[in-house]
Amino acid sequence: MPRIEPPVTPLAEPYWEATRPEEPVAQRCGSCDGFVWYPREACPHCLSADLRWEPLAGTGTIYTFNVMRKPGNPMMGDEVPYVVGLVDLDEGIRMTTNIVGADPSSLRCDQRVAVDWSEELSDGRRLPVFRPADD
Numbered sequence: 001m002p003r004i005e006p007p008v009t010p011l012a013e014p015y016w017e018a019t020r021p022e023e024p025v026a027q028r029c030g031s032c033d034g035f036v037w038y039p040r041e042a043c044p045h046c047l048s049a050d051l052r053w054e055p056l057a058g059t060g061t062i063y064t065f066n067v068m069r070k071p072g073n074p075m076m077g078d079e080v081p082y083v084v085g086l087v088d089l090d091e092g093i094r095m096t097t098n099i100v101g102a103d104p105s106s107l108r109c110d111q112r113v114a115v116d117w118s119e120e121l122s123d124g125r126r127l128p129v130f131r132p133a134d135d
């Protein structure tokens with residue numbers, strides 16, 4: 001079963017285009033300097049519309065995670081067990097993602113992770129996932 005791929009909306013297009021050269025980005029507010037995730041029209045901290053795209057380090061820590069032993073969607077049936085996690089990026093935003101590249105039983109909260117670009121979508125975009133980092 002083919003994977004359901006996230007659509008590209010006008011608001012999120014800069015984010016998706018940056019995945020092609022494997023550059024993680026997020027919006028940042030020009031008024032309060034806060035990072036914003038997910039893409040929005042206005043800053044959730046101060047409501048300013050002065051948002052710009054900035055590069056991210058691509059590193060963070062696992063806030064929490066679930067090991068999926070039954071697929072949450074039939075398209076993931078061949079992937080079990082797989083990990084759905086919340087990752088706190090070093091810039092202060094929390095991203096829902098998959099954690100790959102490790103035995104799920106070896107993962108722990110607060111573990112350092114780094115972005116992994118191995119998941120390519122049908123149109124050449126990449127789906128950023130995370131894997132345990134060495135640091």
Ligand SMILES: [Zn+2]
Nearest residue numbers: 029032043046
């Ligand atoms: Zn702001």
